[in-house]
Amino acid sequence: MVTLTIDGKEVKVPQGTTILAAARTAGIRIPTLCYHGRLDPIGSCRMCVVEIEGIAHPMAACTTPVEEGIAVISNSDRIQRIREDSLKLILVNHPLDCPICDKGGECLLQDLVYEFGIDKVEYQAPKPARESLYATPLIRYWPDRCVMCLRCVTACREIKGIGAIEIKGEGYGSQVVVIDAEKCQSCGECLSVCPTGALTENLSRFKGRPWLVERVPTTCTYCGCGCQLELNVQNNRVIGVTTQEGKGVNLGSLCVKGRFGYEFIGSDERLTTPLIKKDGEFKEASWEEALTLVAERFGAIKEEFGPDAIGGLSSARCTNEENYLFQKFMRGVIGTNNVDHCARL
Template structure:
């Protein structure tokens, strides 16, 4: 791969041709503030926060969108850039309600952090939030349009990553772009929430139930729902899961989850959950040990095979099983029981 040589804040940097200034800076540990950028998305270029000076240019450029070139001299931090970033943040706050005390995102909100970092303490003339459309909700998510910073990460998350096209960019009444939502295409996967940098999209299941700083543990695990093996983070408060998110940067899902993996965790706490094998006798179930239950099943299998042959038995393995368990299931049926009647229920 051809490399270009440049300087960033006076440091010599070699970056792959075609990469952006933001990527080149990150590769040597230089942080440039961003809001609309997310490494899983193509550059959006909507916020203007990642501005940097190039070769002493009169007008700064967006680091997330500008490709590197040989001999480029980049400055990422100066009094001028700091003031310009402050102005960008103030222009967002003009339309922003600052309801951090009741916002689910408080504590892990990128806007909150950037405003704090840049010492923006208020705006002179807050504007009414008529700029935004009405909110929308599904069984699992709710939008708070007035908290939206119009970064359009959610639109890219829904189209580029999930391919559902439920979100799009439309022209608002004043000519500026807005996010539009199409309920008929939304599958409540929550990818838009995971990538939204603010509290403009929140999860209904956790709304007003806990604060981010109350999560005492984030436990990494594998989703139990299907054989894909998506990596999840279980957010735990007082020993109970309060939220599930996808693990950014981890295979195979790279942060993505489906609606089941993200929101279907209540069953763990169900009182009706089976904790021991049950054997039916005289029309009623009674609790049994695994040894007793397995002996009973093995005995019945032997009896059926003796009376009617191995092909009188069929096995259907569970879609929630891991590959190794499914492999062993077919091995048990083919090699031990002696039938090819083996199938899997994940045929949707």
């Protein structure tokens, strides 16, 4: 264990802990923007710089491991100036389109600018000529809103192991671009870690403000993995899917289906009752009617042609338990081994 002090308070943490993590253990808040709990520290925003007694240079708390006996000062006039300058420089060209930004109300940049009370920016630079070089039918990139914190780039590489996006160019003209469009699976990991409205979901634009939706925790129905997600519900309509960092077996990650494939829930084309074909036409029926019919027909077919005339095909969208029960039903009740699973096709 390493012992240090932060703002005079003694903290003991394991060797290799960063100053930021040590401060959080001690309940001391150090502001961050690019830091994300699931990613290796990036160190692009410089909001978390702190002073250390006897060390000339301010150090970034997120990337600096603790050392025995150091005395960290989490805030000072100097640190405050650096943090303010970091935010002010972002604001030099950040559009103030918060009223129509999907992220308005849950934007980390908005929160920090509010916290630091920045009401004017004396710095100027022409708007960089950035093109929207990254977008899929499901993900929209707003280059003007991008602060280049690199969370998206890091998440694509570290969490998904894909590395489809990268920073290109130099200096002020650098921007986030797709380096390999083939690799991108539109999983949306990038937009889930974006602290601002630079990456948004194309499907739910203008459908509801973040603070107005009800977030209903549930399990994804697309496969047996059991990913935890939150349906964003407004007026009994699902308008988006979000996750909580680190929650569930998926730790907050989703695939393209889980994150974007929610529109079927409220689709007009969705079947809500069983249909029975009578005289060549499907007619709505009750569950009891339908199940009785199926049971009768199974019984009759089994009687006439034997149980092997019946086969069962189960779905990857069922859980393991449901699939187990299904094969049990086919073998024990129908009496056939003709059972398979769509994931094997």
